[in-house]
Amino acid sequence: MSLKIAIQMDPVERINPAADSTFMLALEAQARGYHLHHYLPRDLTLEGNKLTAIARPLQASKTGAVPIALGQPETLDLSAMDVILMRQDPPFDMAYITATHLLEHASGKALVVNDPVSVRNAPEKLFATHFAGLMPETLISSDAAAIRAFRKKHGDIIVKPLFGNGGAGVFHLRPEDDNLNALLEMFHALYRGEPVMAQRYLPEIRQGDKRIILVEGEPVGAVLRVPAAGEARANLHVGGKAQKSPLTSRDRAICAAIGPKLRELGLVFVGIDVIGDCLTEINVTSPTGIQEINRLDGVKLEAKIWDAIENRLRKRR
Numbered sequence: 001m002s003l004k005i006a007i008q009m010d011p012v013e014r015i016n017p018a019a020d021s022t023f024m025l026a027l028e029a030q031a032r033g034y035h036l037h038h039y040l041p042r043d044l045t046l047e048g049n050k051l052t053a054i055a056r057p058l059q060a061s062k063t064g065a066v067p068i069a070l071g072q073p074e075t076l077d078l079s080a081m082d083v084i085l086m087r088q089d090p091p092f093d094m095a096y097i098t099a100t101h102l103l104e105h106a107s108g109k110a111l112v113v114n115d116p117v118s119v120r121n122a123p124e125k126l127f128a129t130h131f132a133g134l135m136p137e138t139l140i141s142s143d144a145a146a147i148r149a150f151r152k153k154h155g156d157i158i159v160k161p162l163f164g165n166g167g168a169g170v171f172h173l174r175p176e177d178d179n180l181n182a183l184l185e186m187f188h189a190l191y192r193g194e195p196v197m198a199q200r201y202l203p204e205i206r207q208g209d210k211r212i213i214l215v216e217g218e219p220v221g222a223v224l225r226v227p228a229a230g231e232a233r234a235n236l237h238v239g240g241k242a243q244k245s246p247l248t249s250r251d252r253a254i255c256a257a258i259g260p261k262l263r264e265l266g267l268v269f270v271g272i273d274v275i276g277d278c279l280t281e282i283n284v285t286s287p288t289g290i291q292e293i294n295r296l297d298g299v300k301l302e303a304k305i306w307d308a309i310e311n312r313l314r315k316r317r
Helices: 022-032 094-107 115-119 124-130 145-155 180-190 203-207 251-266 289-297 301-316
Strands: 004-008 035-039 044-047 050-060 068-070 074-077 083-086 111-113 138-141 157-161 170-173 194-198 210-216 218-226 241-244 269-275 278-283
Touching: 004 022, 004 050, 022 035, 022 050, 022 289, 022 301, 035 124, 044 094, 050 094, 083 094, 083 218, 094 111, 111 241, 111 301, 124 138, 124 278, 138 145, 145 157, 145 180, 145 194, 157 180, 170 180, 194 203, 210 251, 210 289, 218 251, 218 301, 241 289, 251 269, 289 301
Parallel strands: 004 035, 004 083, 083 111
Antiparallel strands: 035 050, 044 050, 050 068, 050 074, 138 194, 157 170, 157 194, 210 218, 210 269, 218 241, 269 278
């Protein structure tokens, strides 16, 4: 298929070509003969019911002077695109939410991946709470007394902001830790009184946090991210190490429980996080992990993702 693709993402200067998943999607799209454009969320303009973006032709390369080169800016009618990839990184703030509303004006014509309405309605940490029995014991509250009672009940807990990303603001608090009140005050100030999430601490994190990639609700690969010594977070950019990891029967059961809903909501490319036997997050905004799984398993997940997108386009036509 010869497709016109617009990629909504962060500045290309931030790309790490050895780790970035969007970079791999761009390389595969280019190899298939698709025509690629790049734009930033701030480049969107809605006038009447017409959504445009100041976009630049995009050329990806593993061997060039830069991983992604951009051409001259032009005004792009996004409804004339075949596919729009929504790939900017969180935080999931009002700017992110506004972008989903704007993309709705093009999604009836172009295929937006992932579906902007579903992205807006499925923030990572909150979306996982809709699947009973998969998560560790969890509390979402702004009530300091309720959070203190939750720690008293479970001992070790993790406290984190609801709309953070990349492990930012994740704290492991033991029963004897006397920083809980100060931490909640800091969260209240930083996040304007938003509720926080508290979860029972899972000691299995020492063996790693597993990222599983699902395409159209089906698991296609996984990588175990093992935290560094003295670190409660397994994110690779804070020192976690990637290790090969097969899917367990529990992993497959979790995927089977959430997969149909992901397909129904148009969430084509999703990354979930599993610690031990527990689902902790469902990442729908800008999932990562393609390159690590490719290297460890000798696969090409970006091809599976574009196959799924092409299949959706055929069904729409």
